[in-house]
Amino acid sequence: MDAKALEIGVDGKQKPDSKEGMGDPQALFIDGSYCSSLDGATFSVTNPMTGKHLYECASASTDDYARAIQCASIAFNSWSRSSPSSRRLIFLKAADILEAYLDGDAPAILSAEVSATTSWVRVNILATVGILRETAGLVTHIKGEIVPADRPGTTILIEREPLGVVFAISPWNAPVNLTARAVATPLICGNTVILKPSEFSPKSQHLLVRALHAAGLPPGCLNFLPVSPSQTPVVTEYAVKHPSIRHVNFTGSDRVGRIIAGWAATCLKRCVLELGGKAPVIVLEDANLEDAVEAVIFGALANAGQICMSTERVLLHSSIAKSFKNILLRRIEGIKVGNHEEDSTVSMSGLFCPASADRVQTLLNEAIKSGAKLLYGDTSVSGPNSTIMGPHIIDGITPDMEIFHKESFGPLICLCSFETDEEAIGLANGTDFSLCAAVFSQDIMRALEVARRVKAGSCHINGPTVYIEATLPNGGVGGSSGYGRFGGIAGVYEFTEPKIISLGKSGMKYSF
Incomplete structure (x- = not known):
C-alpha cells in the first residue's frame, strides 16, 4: 500500500x-x-x-x-x-x-x-x-x-x-x-x-x-x-x-x-x-402537542437514535399523556423503515452492528418484564445482517428500570408521566447523563425556569434535543x-x- x-x-x-x-x-x-x-x-x-x-x-x-x-x-x-x-x-x-x-x-x-x-x-x-x-x-x-x-x-x-x-x-x-x-x-x-x-x-x-x-x-x-x-x-x-x-x-x-x-x-x-446522553423531553400540560410529537420523533429516531443528543426519555404531564400518545402513534405509522441500499427513500435503516440491535432488544425486553408497556413495535430485527430495527414506543418506564438510566443508542421512544414541575425536573435529572434536554410549554417563562433547573449542557425550549450549531459551546456538565x-x-x-x-x-x- x-x-x-x-x-x-x-x-x-x-x-x-x-x-x-x-x-x-x-x-x-x-x-x-x-x-x-x-x-x-x-x-x-x-x-x-x-x-x-x-x-x-x-x-x-x-x-x-x-x-x-x-x-x-x-x-x-x-x-x-x-x-x-x-x-x-x-x-x-x-x-x-x-x-x-x-x-x-x-x-x-x-x-x-x-x-x-x-x-x-x-x-x-x-x-x-x-x-x-x-x-x-x-x-x-x-x-x-x-x-x-x-x-x-x-x-x-x-x-x-x-x-x-x-x-x-x-x-x-x-x-x-x-x-x-x-x-x-x-x-x-x-x-x-x-x-x-x-x-x-x-x-x-x-x-x-x-x-x-x-x-x-x-x-x-x-x-x-x-x-x-x-x-x-x-x-x-x-x-x-x-x-x-x-x-x-x-x-x-x-x-x-x-x-x-x-x-x-x-x-x-x-x-x-x-x-453519552440520556436526553429527557419534558412536555408540560400547556404544550403544543403536535409540535412536541414532531420534535420527539425527530429527536428520538434521526439516524435510528444513534446520536449522543437523541431523545431517550419523554416525560409527560399526566393530563396530556393520553392525547400525546394518540398523536404520537398516528404520526409514527408514517415512518418508512427498510434497507437503504434497496430503497433510497427510507427514513430509518440499520443500526451500526447486530450487537447494537441485540442490546436495544435486551433493554426493551427487560423493561417490559419489569412492567413497562410496549405501545408500538415488536422488538424484532430484520435485514440481511439483522440490523434493521423499526421505531418502538414503550410506556410506563420508571427510575428503577435499566432503560431509564442506560443509553440505548437505538430507535426507542420511552414514556413516563409526572404531576408537577418539581417531579418532572427530578425525573429529568435522575440519571448520570447531562448532555442535553428539551422542554415544551406555551408559557415561555415557565419553560425557562424549568430549563434552568434541568442538569444539561443544553436545554431547548419548544425544540428537539438534537440541535447544535458550530458556534455553540457543546458538551455535558460532568458525569457520564x-x-x-x-x-x-x-x-x-x-x-x-x-x-x-x-x-x-x-x-x-x-x-x-
Missing part, C-alpha cells in the same frame, strides 16, 4: 475502482503522504447492513504514531506562526471541496460504512461544510488582552497561544461532522492534529482529510491513523500518554471516555470528552456525558492557553 493506494485528483475527489468507491484500500496519511503501516498490518472494514467485506484498511502501530507525532511537532513550528488569513482561506476552500463530494463518492461511502440514509449523508456533509466555514471565521477572534500592572513602568499582555500537538478521536455515527468538530478548531487555533478515526468508518472520516489536503493544508498539520480493534487500546494509551501530545479530545461512549480520562490524568493532560466544550469561542479556549508577557522598561531597580 503506497501513495497511489488512494489517488486524489486536483479537485480533491477520490478516483474509485469499484461501483461503491470502496474497493481500494485505505492508507494512513502522515506528513502529507499516504503510506502503509510500518508493520504492514491491516484490518477489514465491513458493511454493517450486509456483513460483507468492503476493503482492507491500514492499521497504525505505536511506531506509526510516534512518527506522526514527530512530524506534527515539526509542522507545528510553522503552522502555529502562519497568518490568520492563510488558515481561513484553506478552511473555506476545503468547505467548497467537501460540499462537492455530495455529487461524488461520499454518498456511497457513508451508505456502505455506516448505513447512512440519503438524508443522513446530506446532514453529515452539509453540517461539516458549515463547521468549516464557521470555524474559519474564528481565526481572527483568538484574542488576548492588556491588563493594568501595579509595578511602575510595566505593561502586561495576555496572549492566547496554541497548545501544540492535539490527539483527536472521533466516532462513526456522524463520521464526517464529528471528525470536523474534533480537528477544525484545534487546527484553526494553530495546533497540529493526530486523528484516530473509528475502525467502523475510516473512509467516511477520511473525506474531511481529503478535503483539507486538497485545499492546501500543509504536510504534518493533520495526520490520519486508523487502528484495528485489537490494537486500539495499546495504541490509544500510547498516544494519550505521549509527552508531545498536549491535549486529547474524544467523542464516544462514557465507558471509553473514563478510560481515556484515567490515562490522561496520570500525566496531568487536558481533555475534552463528549460522551463528560466535560469540556467544543464549538465557538469556548472551543478556542479549550485548544489554546493564555500566556502572560510582561514588558518592563530598562533601568528598573528591585529590592528584597
Whole structure:
C-alpha cells in the first residue's frame, strides 16, 4: 500500500475502482503522504447492513504514531506562526471541496460504512461544510488582552497561544461532522492534529482529510491513523500518554471516555470528552402537542437514535399523556423503515452492528418484564445482517428500570408521566447523563425556569434535543456525558492557553 493506494485528483475527489468507491484500500496519511503501516498490518472494514467485506484498511502501530507525532511537532513550528488569513482561506476552500463530494463518492461511502440514509449523508456533509466555514471565521477572534500592572513602568499582555500537538478521536455515527468538530478548531487555533478515526468508518472520516489536503493544508498539520480493534487500546494509551501530545479530545461512549480520562490524568493532560446522553423531553400540560410529537420523533429516531443528543426519555404531564400518545402513534405509522441500499427513500435503516440491535432488544425486553408497556413495535430485527430495527414506543418506564438510566443508542421512544414541575425536573435529572434536554410549554417563562433547573449542557425550549450549531459551546456538565466544550469561542479556549508577557522598561531597580 503506497501513495497511489488512494489517488486524489486536483479537485480533491477520490478516483474509485469499484461501483461503491470502496474497493481500494485505505492508507494512513502522515506528513502529507499516504503510506502503509510500518508493520504492514491491516484490518477489514465491513458493511454493517450486509456483513460483507468492503476493503482492507491500514492499521497504525505505536511506531506509526510516534512518527506522526514527530512530524506534527515539526509542522507545528510553522503552522502555529502562519497568518490568520492563510488558515481561513484553506478552511473555506476545503468547505467548497467537501460540499462537492455530495455529487461524488461520499454518498456511497457513508451508505456502505455506516448505513447512512440519503438524508443522513446530506446532514453529515452539509453540517461539516458549515463547521468549516464557521470555524474559519474564528481565526481572527483568538484574542488576548492588556491588563493594568501595579509595578511602575510595566505593561502586561495576555496572549492566547496554541497548545501544540492535539490527539483527536472521533466516532462513526456522524463520521464526517464529528471528525470536523474534533480537528477544525484545534487546527484553526494553530495546533497540529493526530486523528484516530473509528475502525467502523475510516473512509467516511477520511473525506474531511481529503478535503483539507486538497485545499492546501500543509504536510504534518493533520495526520490520519486508523487502528484495528485489537490494537486500539495499546495504541490509544500510547498516544494519550505521549509527552508531545498536549491535549486529547474524544467523542464516544462514557465507558471509553473514563478510560481515556484515567490515562490522561496520570500525566496531568487536558481533555475534552463528549460522551453519552440520556436526553429527557419534558412536555408540560400547556404544550403544543403536535409540535412536541414532531420534535420527539425527530429527536428520538434521526439516524435510528444513534446520536449522543437523541431523545431517550419523554416525560409527560399526566393530563396530556393520553392525547400525546394518540398523536404520537398516528404520526409514527408514517415512518418508512427498510434497507437503504434497496430503497433510497427510507427514513430509518440499520443500526451500526447486530450487537447494537441485540442490546436495544435486551433493554426493551427487560423493561417490559419489569412492567413497562410496549405501545408500538415488536422488538424484532430484520435485514440481511439483522440490523434493521423499526421505531418502538414503550410506556410506563420508571427510575428503577435499566432503560431509564442506560443509553440505548437505538430507535426507542420511552414514556413516563409526572404531576408537577418539581417531579418532572427530578425525573429529568435522575440519571448520570447531562448532555442535553428539551422542554415544551406555551408559557415561555415557565419553560425557562424549568430549563434552568434541568442538569444539561443544553436545554431547548419548544425544540428537539438534537440541535447544535458550530458556534455553540457543546458538551455535558460532568458525569457520564463528560466535560469540556467544543464549538465557538469556548472551543478556542479549550485548544489554546493564555500566556502572560510582561514588558518592563530598562533601568528598573528591585529590592528584597
